[in-house]
Amino acid sequence: SAVISQKPSRDICQRGTSLTIQCQVDSQVTMMFWYRQQPGQSLTLIATANQGSEATYESGFVIDKFPISRPNLTFSTLTVSNMSPEDSSIYLCSVVGQGDGHEQYFGPGTRLTVT
Amino acid sequence: GQNIDQPTEMTATEGAIVQINCTYQTSGFNGLFWYQQHAGEAPTFLSYNVLDGLEEKGRFSSFLSRSKGYSYLLLKELQMKDSASYLCAVREDTGGFKTIFGAGTRLFVKA
Numbered sequence: 001s002a003v004i005s006q007k008p009s010r011d012i013c014q015r016g017t018s019l020t021i022q023c024q025v026d027s028q029v030t031m032m033f034w035y036r037q038q039p040g041q042s043l044t045l046i047a048t049a050n051q052g053s054e055a056t057y058e059s060g061f062v063i064d065k066f067p068i069s070r071p072n073l074t075f076s077t078l079t080v081s082n083m084s085p086e087d088s089s090i091y092l093c094s095v096v097g098q099g100d101g102h103e104q105y106f107g108p109g110t111r112l113t114v115t
Numbered sequence: 116g117q118n119i120d121q122p123t124e125m126t127a128t129e130g131a132i133v134q135i136n137c138t139y140q141t142s143g144f145n146g147l148f149w150y151q152q153h154a155g156e157a158p159t160f161l162s163y164n165v166l167d168g169l170e171e172k173g174r175f176s177s178f179l180s181r182s183k184g185y186s187y188l189l190l191k192e193l194q195m196k197d198s199a200s201y202l203c204a205v206r207e208d209t210g211g212f213k214t215i216f217g218a219g220t221r222l223f224v225k226a
Binding site: 031033041042043044045048092096102103104105106107108109 | 148156157159160202212213216
C-alpha cells in the first residue's frame with residue numbers, strides 16, 4: 001500500500017487569495033490524481049498529475065484556476081487560485097498502487113474554507 | 116455519458132446483512148471499486164471487480180455483472196462501526212486509470 005500525506009490539513013482563506021496544497025507519497029507512483037469533495041457530495045476528479053508534463057484536466061476544471069505541479073514520482077502540488085466561497089471543499093490527493101493497479105489510495109485531504 | 120447510481124441512504128440493524136446496489140453507464144469499463152468513507156475521513160479501498168461474479172473478503176463481498184452494468188456490495192454481520200458512506204466507482208477504459216465515483220450511500224447501523 002501507499003502512504004500519502006497532505007499539507008495543510010485544513011485552512012481558512014480569504015476570497016481572492018491562492019492556496020497551494022502539497023501531496024507526498026512514501027513510494028514512487030506513476031498515477032497521481034487530485035479530487036475535490038464538496039460537503040455532502042462524492043468525489044469529483046479535477047485532474048491527473050503527470051510527471052514531467054502538464055496535468056490532464058477534467059471538464060469544468062482549467063489550469064489557470066487549478067495549476068498542478070508534479071516534479072517527481074513521489075510529490076505533487078495543487079494550487080487553488082483566486083479563491084471564492086464556492087471553492088470551499090475537501091481536496092484529496094490519490095495514487096494508484098504500483099502492484100496490479102487495482103487499488104487506489106487517498107490522502108487524508110485538505111479541508112479548505114474560503115470566506 | 117457517465118452515470119453511476121446508488122441509493123442515497125440505507126438503514127440496517129446490527130448483526131444483519133445489507134446489500135448496497137450500484138448501476139453504471141460509463142465510457143468504457145476497466146473495473147469497479149467499492150470504497151468506505153467515514154465522516155471527515157478519506158475513502159478507504161474495500162473491493163475491486165473486473166470480471167463477472169462475486170468477490171468475497173471477510174464480512175464484505177462485492178458482485179459484478181458487466182452485461183447489466185450492475186454491482187452490489189454485501190455487508191454481513193453488521194457492526195456499529197460499519198456506519199459510513201459507501202462509494203461505488205468505475206474505472207474507465209481510457210488507459211489513464213481515470214476513476215469516476217458515484218454519490219455514495221450513507222449506511223446507518225442501529226442497535
